[in-house]
Amino acid sequence: MADEAKKKVPHKKLPKQIYQALEYVVGKRWISEKRSLVETYSKLSIEGMTYVRKHMRDAAALPACVVLPNSTEEVQGVVRVCNRFGVPFIPFTNGQVFCGTTNAEPTVIIHMSRMNRIINIDADTMVATLESYVDYAQLQAEAMKLGLWNGGTPLATSLCKLSSQFAFAGLWQTDLKYGLLNRNIISVKMVLPDGEILETGTRCLPGAGDFWEYGPGPDLMGLQRGGAGSNGIVTEISVKLHPWVGGTELPEVPAGRPSLADVHDPAYDSPLPPDNHRLYWIEFKDLETEIKTMREISHSGIAIGLNATGVYSAYYCSQTQEMTWERCKNKFFPDYNCYVIIAGITSARQIEYEEKVLKIIVERNGGTFLSEEYKPEVLEALKPWNLDCIRHTSGFRMNRKMYASAWLPVGPFEVGKKTQQFWNDALNAFGQCDITDRGGADDTPFIYALQRGRFSFAETDNYPDPTNPQEITKAAGFGIYGMARLVKEKVCPCLMAFLNVEPLVTMFPEVGPNQHLLFQKIRKVFDPKSVNAPGRQVWTEEEWKNTPPQLKGMVNAMRQMVGLDKVE
Amino acid sequence: MVLIRTKVSPMTIKKDDKKVFERELEDYRDQVWGCARCNWCQNQWGWSVKSAEFSEICPAFHEYRFFPYSGMGKMHIARAILEGDFDYEDAPELAEFIYTCTTCGACEMNCQRLQDKEPLKVNEALRARLVRDGIGPMPAHQTLIKSVKHYDNPWMQPRSQRDKWAKKIILKDVSKEKAETLFFVGCTTALDSTMTGVARNTARLLLAAGVDLGTLGKDEICCGSPIARVGDRETFIALAKRNADILNKTGARKIVTSCPGCYRALLHDYPEVPGAAPIEADILHTVEYLDLLISHGRLILANEIPMRVTWHDPCHLGRHCGIYDAPRNILKAIPGIEFIEKERNRDQSWCCGGGGGARTAFPEFAAKTAEKLIHEAKTTTGADAIVTCCPFCEINIGDILRRSGDSMKLFNLVDLVAQAAGVNEK
Numbered sequence: 001m002a003d004e005a006k007k008k009v010p011h012k013k014l015p016k017q018i019y020q021a022l023e024y025v026v027g028k029r030w031i032s033e034k035r036s037l038v039e040t041y042s043k044l045s046i047e048g049m050t051y052v053r054k055h056m057r058d059a060a061a062l063p064a065c066v067v068l069p070n071s072t073e074e075v076q077g078v079v080r081v082c083n084r085f086g087v088p089f090i091p092f093t094n095g096q097v098f099c100g101t102t103n104a105e106p107t108v109i110i111h112m113s114r115m116n117r118i119i120n121i122d123a124d125t126m127v128a129t130l131e132s133y134v135d136y137a138q139l140q141a142e143a144m145k146l147g148l149w150n151g152g153t154p155l156a157t158s159l160c161k162l163s164s165q166f167a168f169a170g171l172w173q174t175d176l177k178y179g180l181l182n183r184n185i186i187s188v189k190m191v192l193p194d195g196e197i198l199e200t201g202t203r204c205l206p207g208a209g210d211f212w213e214y215g216p217g218p219d220l221m222g223l224q225r226g227g228a229g230s231n232g233i234v235t236e237i238s239v240k241l242h243p244w245v246g247g248t249e250l251p252e253v254p255a256g257r258p259s260l261a262d263v264h265d266p267a268y269d270s271p272l273p274p275d276n277h278r279l280y281w282i283e284f285k286d287l288e289t290e291i292k293t294m295r296e297i298s299h300s301g302i303a304i305g306l307n308a309t310g311v312y313s314a315y316y317c318s319q320t321q322e323m324t325w326e327r328c329k330n331k332f333f334p335d336y337n338c339y340v341i342i343a344g345i346t347s348a349r350q351i352e353y354e355e356k357v358l359k360i361i362v363e364r365n366g367g368t369f370l371s372e373e374y375k376p377e378v379l380e381a382l383k384p385w386n387l388d389c390i391r392h393t394s395g396f397r398m399n400r401k402m403y404a405s406a407w408l409p410v411g412p413f414e415v416g417k418k419t420q421q422f423w424n425d426a427l428n429a430f431g432q433c434d435i436t437d438r439g440g441a442d443d444t445p446f447i448y449a450l451q452r453g454r455f456s457f458a459e460t461d462n463y464p465d466p467t468n469p470q471e472i473t474k475a476a477g478f479g480i481y482g483m484a485r486l487v488k489e490k491v492c493p494c495l496m497a498f499l500n501v502e503p504l505v506t507m508f509p510e511v512g513p514n515q516h517l518l519f520q521k522i523r524k525v526f527d528p529k530s531v532n533a534p535g536r537q538v539w540t541e542e543e544w545k546n547t548p549p550q551l552k553g554m555v556n557a558m559r560q561m562v563g564l565d566k567v568e
Numbered sequence: 569m570v571l572i573r574t575k576v577s578p579m580t581i582k583k584d585d586k587k588v589f590e591r592e593l594e595d596y597r598d599q600v601w602g603c604a605r606c607n608w609c610q611n612q613w614g615w616s617v618k619s620a621e622f623s624e625i626c627p628a629f630h631e632y633r634f635f636p637y638s639g640m641g642k643m644h645i646a647r648a649i650l651e652g653d654f655d656y657e658d659a660p661e662l663a664e665f666i667y668t669c670t671t672c673g674a675c676e677m678n679c680q681r682l683q684d685k686e687p688l689k690v691n692e693a694l695r696a697r698l699v700r701d702g703i704g705p706m707p708a709h710q711t712l713i714k715s716v717k718h719y720d721n722p723w724m725q726p727r728s729q730r731d732k733w734a735k736k737i738i739l740k741d742v743s744k745e746k747a748e749t750l751f752f753v754g755c756t757t758a759l760d761s762t763m764t765g766v767a768r769n770t771a772r773l774l775l776a777a778g779v780d781l782g783t784l785g786k787d788e789i790c791c792g793s794p795i796a797r798v799g800d801r802e803t804f805i806a807l808a809k810r811n812a813d814i815l816n817k818t819g820a821r822k823i824v825t826s827c828p829g830c831y832r833a834l835l836h837d838y839p840e841v842p843g844a845a846p847i848e849a850d851i852l853h854t855v856e857y858l859d860l861l862i863s864h865g866r867l868i869l870a871n872e873i874p875m876r877v878t879w880h881d882p883c884h885l886g887r888h889c890g891i892y893d894a895p896r897n898i899l900k901a902i903p904g905i906e907f908i909e910k911e912r913n914r915d916q917s918w919c920c921g922g923g924g925g926a927r928t929a930f931p932e933f934a935a936k937t938a939e940k941l942i943h944e945a946k947t948t949t950g951a952d953a954i955v956t957c958c959p960f961c962e963i964n965i966g967d968i969l970r971r972s973g974d975s976m977k978l979f980n981l982v983d984l985v986a987q988a989a990g991v992n993e994k
Contacts, residue, residue, distance in 0.1 A: 006652035032634060036659040040635035040644040045605035057653065068633050094607045095635075113633040118620050137611070138620035145619075158614045159607050249618045257914040259890030260673055261836075263680045271615065321684050393614030396682045399604035466601040 009057050011035050012106045014064045018085045022108065025077035026067050030114070033065035041066055041109045045096045048404035048464070048476040055469035063090070064106030070114045072189060072197065072235040078110055079233070079532075080195040088531045091233040093133060093161040103534045103543075112163070115235060118142055125211040126241040127186050132163040132234055139239075140391055141249065149244035149390075151178030152305070155312070155446075157395040163188075163234040166225055171408075171457060173389045174341065175450045177304040178242060182225055183451070186213050189236035190224060193532035198224075198232065210238050223522070228501055230519075230537035231526045245345055246274030250387055264319040269394075270383040276344040278351055279386055281370040281379060282362050283334040287420060287444055290336040291413045293365040297340060298453020300361060302354035305341035305389055308416070308447040311439020313337075315398040317384050324397070328435050333378060334370075335443035341389050401434055402466035405479030409491045410450075410457050419445045419458035422485045426478055429561070433464040433471050477558065483508065484558040502539045503547055507555045507567045588840035589801055593650055593693045599685045600647040609639030609675035609687055612916045622911045622944055625674040627919050627937040636665040639675025639687030646690050649697070656703050666694050667706050668933060671797050671924030672883040677915050695799025705798040706929035713800055716807070720789035721755040731785040733757075733764035737771050740782030742818040747782025749774065750820035750849065752834070754827030755790050756959035762966070763959045765993050769986035770826050770854050776991045777866040779857075784814065793829035793884075796837055798925040808833070808841040816848050823849045824857050826982065828885035828958045829923070835889060853885055855957050858985055859894035862901050869988035872904035877979070878951040879907065880941065880965070881917035882958030895957060895981055902988045911948040918944060920956075922964030938968045942976055953977035955984060 013019070013033050023031050032038075042061045044050045053061040064087075069075045082089045089108040116133035123146045128139055136150065137158035143149050152172030154160050162170070162181065166188060170181020178184065187201030187210055200221035203210040213221060224231045251274060255267035262268075273279050284290040290308055297306055309316075313333045318324040327333060340358055344351040362369065370379040384394050407423065409415050424441045432438060440446070440460030448457040462478050464471035486493040487510050506516040519538035523530070530540050539547065556566045586595060608614075610626045617623045624630045628637035635641040645665065648654055656662060669691055676688035698704030705713070712722040719725060733753070740747040751771060757763045774781050792807035815823060815834075825831050831853045838844050861867045879899060885891045892914045899907045912918045921927065921937025942965065945954050956962055957980055966978050986992035 008655060008658065009648075009653040011654070011658070030633075034659065034661045035654050036645050036648070036662050036665060037634055037636045039648045039653065040641040043644060043647070045603075051601075054647075054651075057651075066634065095605045096607070111634070116620075134620065135611070135623075137614045137617040138623045141617045141619050141623065153614075157606065157608070158617075159611055250615050253615070257892060257916070258677070258681065259886065259892070259915060260677060260680065260888050261890045263677065319681075387615045391614050391617075393608075394682060396604050396606035396608065399606065400602065400683050400685075402602055403604065467598060 007057065009062065010059050011038060011062050012059065012064060014087065014106050014108070018081065018087060019065060021081045021085070022065070022067055022078060025081060026069050026074055030068040030070070031065060038063050038066060041092060041095065041111070042102070045399070046403050046406070048472045048479070051402070051466055051472050052469050052476070060102055060104045063102050063109040066109040066111050068111050068114045072191060075110060075191045075233055075235050076195050076197060078108065079191050079193065082108055082531050083194055083529050086529055086531060088534050090533050093164045094159065096156060096160070110233065112161075119236065121146060121148070121241070123148060125209070127211055127238050128241055129210060129236060129238040130162060131236060133161055135159050135161050137391055143241050144244055144246070145248050147244055148241040150239055151184055151242050153390070153392045155392050155395045157393055158391045162239060163237045166234050166237055167228050168226060171448060173307055173392065173448070174305040175448055176298060176306045176452065179451050181239070184240040185221065185225070186210060186238040186240060188221060188224070188234050188238070190232040190234050192232040193527035194529070201238070203238070228533070228537040230523065230533055232532070243345055245276040245343065246390065250274055250391060266319055266381070269317070269319055270380065271387040273386040274390060276348070276351070277390065278342045278355070279389060280340045280342070280358060281382055282338055282340070282367040283370060283375070284336040284365070284367050287336055287417060289365055289367065290338060290444055291416055291447070293361060293367050294338055294447065294449055295413050295453055296361045296365065297358065298449045300357055301452065302342065302357045303340045304343045306338060306449040308336070308338040308444045310335075310337070310444040310446055311436055312398065312446050313382060313385075314436070314439070316388060316394045317381050318397065321400040324400070325435060328438070332381070337444065338447070339385060339389065398461065398463070401463040402472070403461055404464050404472055404475035405482070406459060406461045407479070407482040407486070408457055408459050409486050409493050411455055411491055413447070413453070413456050415456060415491060416445050416447045416458040418489065418491055419460055422482065422489070423460045425485070426481050429481070430474055430477060433462050433475055437462040477554065480504070480555055480558045481561065484562045484564055487511065488562040488564055501537065502535050503551055503555055505538050506544055507552070507559070509567065510564070587842050588689060589805060589837070590842045591693060593646060593697050596646065596686070596690045596693055597650055600643045600650065600690060602683070602685065603640055603643035604683060605640055606682060607640060608678040608682055612912060613678055613681065616916045618911050622918070622948065625678070625912070625916060625918065627670055627672065627921055627940075628668045628933070630940070631933055631936055632668070637668055639679060639691070642666065642669070642691045642694060643685070643687055646694055649694070656701065663698055663704050663706060666691060666698060666704065667798070667925060667929050669924055670883070670919045670921055670926045670934075670937065672919035673887045674916070674919065677887050692797070692799065696801050699799040699801070705800065705925065708929045709798045709925050712794055712928060713798070713803060716790050716792070716795055717803060721759055722790060722794050723755060723759050725759045727786050730758050730788055731783065733767045734771065734783065737768060739771060740780075741785050742782040742820060743784065743787055745782070746819050748780040748820065749782070749822040749824055750815070750818050751781055751783045752791070752815070752823050752825040752830055753783060753788060754825055754830040754959065756963070757826045758788070760959065760963065762963065766826055766959070766980045766982050769982045769992055772991040773858060773867060773982065773986055773989060774824070776989060777861040782818070782820070784818070787814065789814070791830040791833040793833040793837070794925065796833065797923070805841050805844070808838050808844045812838055812845040812847055816845055820849050822852055823847070824852045824854055826854045826957070826959070828853065828882040828889070829960065832884040832888050853889070853891055853957070854982055855894045855898060856891060858982070859897050862898060867985070867989050869902050869985065871988045871990050873902055873984060873988055874904040875953055876906040876908060876951045877953045877955045878910050878945050878949040879913070880910070880920065880945070880954050880956040880961060881914055882956055882961050883917070883919050883923060885958060886917055887915050895955075898981060898985060899955065902984060908949040908951055910945055912944065920961040920964050922960040927960070927964055934964055935968055938965045941965060942968060942974065946976060953979055955979045955981050957981040
């Protein structure tokens with residue numbers, strides 16, 4: 001079967017004694033070290049370097065085995081076995097972003113797929129408690145039956161697990177009103193890297209209830225959150241719920257359901273918004289006007305969501321890749337736009353009032369609403385957002401090629417302008433992987449208005465060919481360049497993924513400054529055996545020493561390219 | 569009566585020139601490298617999720633919880649095999665992962681919608697590769713293949729049994745005289761004693777509606793669908809070519825079949841077989857034809873059937889071929905029937921577990937999948953009965969109901985229509 005010229009990729013297993021100890025914890029059915037099974041946990045998504053490692057036939061990318069615990073106690077048991085034998089472990093849900101890559105040591109993947117229960121929804125305190133594998137769509141579906149919802153879903157889709165998003169930030173389309181996931185977490189139950197169990201918030205006192213994020217003493221959840229999961233495994237998460245007036249379930253698409261025979265028909269992608277919700281699309285002449293209007297809308301206090309979509313509409317609202325390319329080429333969607341989600345939470349008159357305010361602001365700034373009279377075909381094409389803005393589903397259309405690196409700088413709305421400028425510079429320096437990489441350069445980056453416009457995120461991404469390692473490496477270069485440029489220009493890049501993952505933590509000592517030194521100390525406290533998710537957030541000194549010089553060289557080259565000193 | 573619906577083969581969406589049954593695993597290289605792990609191959613389309621309990625859609629992942637059982641897992645395994653990362657000797661478990669799939673197509677439905685990728689076709693290409701290399705299919709499938717080779721049906725029945733179901737019904741023999749409509753009965757409906765009533769009721773209904781009907785009698789041969797699904801392309805291609813010639817020789821203008829497997833094979837698989845003659849007749853599933861006959865007043869459903877029912881969409885009829893409305897229209901046209909949708913329905917329907925060779929090779933998995941379907945039908949509809957129109961679904965679900973002594977009833981839609989029309993078997 002194997003091409004004669006290619007060498008097989010060997011699979012390093014755990015010693016029998018360790019495997020049996022793990023098997024004792026989870027039971028024989030729920031552990032496996034089969035070669036083809038571990039393969040499916042070895043190439044992650046949106047993590048270009050795992051693709052490159054696959055191209056390089058790196059045996060270390062394969063985990064030793066996969067375990068499926070069914071309770072916090074079983075997770076604790078697995079973690080304790082790993083500590084006893086000094087075996088690294090990596091918690092895993094979908095495997096989309098930065099689950100952490102295996103290193104040279106045989107590593108245990110703790111896949112949380114059996115911990116998929118909604119433990120409780122308390123309609124009185126408006127708190128939902130979930131196990132690690134519960135996703136946004138599941139939570140929304142159950143909460144909506146009670147007239148509640150969690151406040152939004154990420155563009156990485158409603159299939160994301162809230163426990164995984166705890167590790168980073170959890171960015172939603174409705175951040176304008178509800179903030180990111182991190183503003184909506186009440187508590188977590190975690191298995192720490194040494195096997196201890198931590199419960200945060202008011203639930204830290206058994207029986208006291210689970211309604212407030214602060215318990216006595218320092219904010220331990222704050223210490224864990226955003227750490228790329230390096231300080232433990234979330235087995236339960238409690239989140240805030242909010243009033244929902246859109247009905248007990250999302251409306252059916254008027255055209256009905258597709259089959260494999262007509263799956264790409266846009267009619268099936270054209271839902272109406274939920275009851276008591278409206279979506280407005282506004283076009284602007286340039287980025288300045290777009291940003292100015294977005295700021296005014298945010299500060300006015302209206303709406304639950306406000307975002308500029310740019311090239312993302314070309315992906316999300318196109319039923320095929322060919323259509324995406326065509327629309328990018330022909331500039332089918334406005335270069336500068338935003339959408340506004342208005343909800344009549346208190347009454348229908350709330351929509352009337354907010355619509356009036358919105359129209360005044362838009363008119364004042366010279367924006368134009370898309371309507372039946374103005375670009376109706378564009379408005380029609382944008383219909384997937386009618387439901388996606390509440391429960392995002394089509395996000396992975398951007399991955400039809402490969403989604404290799406993302407910039408997510410955060411700051412006042414002007415961060416969108418800086419992102420556009422820096423992204424243009426990057427494209428000029430490296431060249432594009434795909435026509436869609438131009439999104440954010442020739443048009444608006446995706447701009448999320450956050451927390452009533454106090455600040456925003458501006459996102460740009462690139463899309464190499466997954467079969468081409470050179471192109472993926474180039475795309476990864478984009479990511480590192482972006483980090484270097486943002487640090488150099490003093491634009492905060494840190495809330496999302498990249499600066500939480502090595503080598504970018506250690507190689508950007510400007511952040512903190514020297515935050516990696518503090519992270520190392522914290523890791524020593526929580527993870528004395530250095531077994532939890534190696535490479536996430538911070539390396540130990542020894543891991544740093546073992547970092548391939550090529551990787552350090554690549555980061556240093558980018559640092560020097562933007563005028564930062566080399567890191568030794 | 570004119571059919572106004574346009575049928576588009578799902579395979580024609582593909583951009584390359586190769587037909588599906590000539591595509592090798594290598595032809596999917598871009599796709600398998602490009603799997604983004606979005607995981608929608610395991611879950612219901614996000615907008616359709618109505619509860620946490622019924623939010624998943626891949627029967628195999630739901631049961632086993634490890635990724636190789638999912639569409640995504642198969643993509644990753646295919647990538648590794650293509651690149652030679654491991655060999656069969658390293659992975660004796662491989663066939664089990666590849667064949668624990670009911671080919672329900674839910675993964676492909678969602679992946680096509682999001683990523684333009686085809687995890688089911690990748691898995692079928694993997695199966696073909698395993699068969700080519702002597703690793704597949706599963707031992708239990710060998711009997712089925714041998715039977716098709718020796719008897720032209722997968723159930724080890726002599727050819728002489730094929731038309732036994734029709735003893736008391738006068739039908740044209742299309743080898744002797746022309747008929748406008750050919751009833752392609754299908755092996756299971758013709759040969760399984762629990763299903764032959766459906767064949768008779770189908771014939772009675774069509775004759776009652778004045779359809780000029782004939783059959784191939786003993787000369788009908790297997791459509792090859794079960795063989796195609798387990799990856800024996802050589803046998804399937806030969807069958808498809810033979811069948812296309814036989815069917816075209818009849819000169820029938822319509823071919824009606826009771827089996828969604830046959831329907832999908834004739835409608836979508838045969839055009840993807842290199843060298844097979846195009847079938848000249850319109851191909852219809854029984855429920856489509858009955859829906860037309862009822863709506864045109866050629867069948868009158870006068871008898872009341874007081875019952876609360878739900879519909880189970882057979883995967884090969886619904887998700888694969890887009891026949892969602894016809895059976896619902898019929899149920900709504902039967903007096904006394906109260907129709908309630910299951911939570912997961914149409915493109916997001918939960919598979920019964922009986923297809924793709926899963927029931928043959930992994931009966932326990934197939935049984936558990938059917939149990940989950942029955943549970944969903946009960947908890948989300950409160951129905952007295954599940955109605956469907958696929959022999960594989962009916963046998964698989966029926967087994968569980970009988971075994972458990974469950975009060976839930978199971979009907980083939982054709983039998984209900986026959987009862988309502990007063991032409992059913994007494």
